Amino acid sequence: MSTSCLLATAAIPRATSHLLSELPDTTPKVTGRLLQKGAGGHVLNSSSDGGDDGWLVLILRISAASSSSDPPLADYVLISNLSPSQVVQMIKRRPTSTLEPPPASLPDNEDILRDILLRLPPLPSSLPRASLVSKLWYRIVSDPGFRRRFRAHHHKAPPLLGFFSADFDDELETDLHVFTPTLRAPDRIPPARFSCPSKGSLLGFRHGLALLECGLKAIVWDPITNHQCSVDFPPEFNANRQMRIYFGAVMRDDSAGSNSFKLVMLFHTVFERTMYASVYESEVGKWGEIISTQTFSDIFKPSVMVGNKLYFLILYRSNGFLQFDLDNHSMAVIQMSKDIPITEGSDVQALRTQDGGLGFAVVSKHRMQLWGKTVISGDNVVRGELQKTIELDQLLSLRPSTDIDQSSVIGYDEVSNMIFIWTTMGVFMIQLESMKFTKVCEDTSIRGYFPFASFYPC
Template sequence: MSSRRHLSAAAAPLDDENLLPEILLRLPPQPSSLPRASLVCKRWRSLASDPGFLRRFRIHHRRNPPLLGCFVQELHGISFLPALEAPNRVPPGRLSLEAAHLCRFRLLNCRHGFVLIYDGTRHQFLVWDPITGDQHHLAIPAPFDKAAGILINGAVLRAVGDIHHFRVVCIATRGLSMPDGEAALACVYSSETGMWGNLISTTIPSGLDSRLYYIFDITVSTVPMLVGHYLYWTLTDCSSIILQFDLEKQSLALIRMPDFAYEAHIMVIRADGGGLGFLFVADYTIQLWKRKISCNGVASWWLEKTIELDKLLSLNPKKGSIMVLGFAEENNMVFLRTFIGLFALQLQSLQFKKLSKTESISHCHPFESVYTAETDVGGEHGRSELLNNA
């Protein structure tokens, strides 16, 4: 009798209409979590597929999203490359983009569940949510549309806890052919207002190397990095200059890296403990550097860590070089293209996994998001695909 009372008391909390959502809300943000919970009973399934609960689930895990994989730029267009193992592995076709002129699309950025693409055919941005399938088309702001000799780049982001609105930062450089000299340009779009803001610019000093005048689209240097309320780009893949955009003050600035990093493969990153950092690959090693500001306001760079890739990944330096293709901000993982394929390396634990055997990938944009397969992409079909991989 006492045993029955104990079982009844243990089951009671799960019958509480207010408590059960709070329990399921705290399941790990892995793609298989909610589909598995939905198998318990009809009541759990109803809750795990409720649109309101799914919104809460995504917001709750916004600060610790899993790395679902990455979107890669290949010769034929843009495709999704999964990073997780079964049962959490998202089938590539579930996060696919169907559009005309896909080969004319240029992948710019993935952040906060959005993918930012430049549509060269229509000269506009496409902001795409692969989880819900929502697409937003934004005309390039007029100053960028009319200026000659510029190449468009950009970043997408949204505020913590906001799943309805987003911002796009359009950025470019204006080169030597312009009558008023060299400048970096920026403009911010808000989906809340549906408008582009004022044009923001800063002068590029004439003393800098002539190779700095374009943020170009064929190397990892175009990948924007968000650190606090700053966005960062490097101006070229062989420069020692970082372009900083302050989201709060709406201003642009230039930051120099050490001269020795000039010829290396550079990637701006969020350093350990926060703040601006960068890594570069040279002679099969990765060096991680962090920018520090003294009490007198003087900035300097400090070496934080060195990783010997040839020993870690068992690579033969004589067979090919390594290139940095991307960086996952929330999971602190760097993506490396080697002669045997694409690797994702976690910079703290040094754990790594091989994602692809191909060497043809030129761009790699990590996609960190909460995937809710049951309702948002494909209903019952999306749920069964994950569970069949278990």
């Protein structure tokens, strides 16, 4: 019988790996250090990495056996953690005695291998681990062109690497920003890896870039490369500096190249409620026209980007958002409907919903309400539908009367939809779809968290 091969890729969760023992004896024999022969079939070695919650991702090369009475042989490589669970069906679909010979070059086809490797999760350990498999894999994943494709393939969902916490240092008279990783090993980034510029106020992150305001300058900082770009404010921003309060947002300009960015800066004076704004484009190297609108309060939190609009929370006498349209460089104040129950002591956070629309969370003591399906009327009033009510004391297993007498939102990542909730018992990170949470800090004195999502080290 002539030897023939077939290449496949699939994954199974470790928690369901016992199903492999139920396969018939005609199933291809799987060989390798992560699998061992078991009674009636082939079972996973429980001593391998990942724990019961992981996924085994396999690249299988199925070859016809030397004897027609033996099942085919399958060699494999474990490449990472992914989540399609089709390996059992894939093995069952393979003929066990009459494999059709594919083209001889199929197992070594680099285009197919690149497509497979592109689908690795965008975690820090994925490409380094893949590079250890062989010289071919190392060459592919080290190629700058492949890494650009990898980032482009996952551009909508860079991993949340951690967050920067802001705390004012009385001696230095400036904010200190310390990085705290949120991923587990082997993807955990050492805190010392990122050193935020010591001077300046951190205004927010987006697209892997940080924006800081320092004196009369805006600083755009890439924590991965440690590259900084300093941009002087427009002259109109500089008059009466002590009377001005600054806000802003930064975003990569993909249409102009990976190192290009757009910068939106806003300010108002202490004694007037006019908000001024201007846009800076790094490719042009200058600020655009300064525009203004009347508002009723300061901006309290970093912006949330929904479509091509930025939403800044404003609270005072009324509740609402300052909307900045990136297409036509215009501003508008959007007030929240009186039907939305916001009481004294409530905290509000703009959200980007799963369908790409505007939503918001209302947090009050031990309760969080999530609103979506919002509509902005012609009179600039936003209305929405209550989607979910979460009792934080029950979710976080805390006593409502004693452990959560106060809570607020101190951070939000619009990509992962992760919200940071401050309570008197510590700070919790909650994923708003799954409601999975992690206690990230016991320190209740820090009131500013800036989530940082990016590709590392791609």
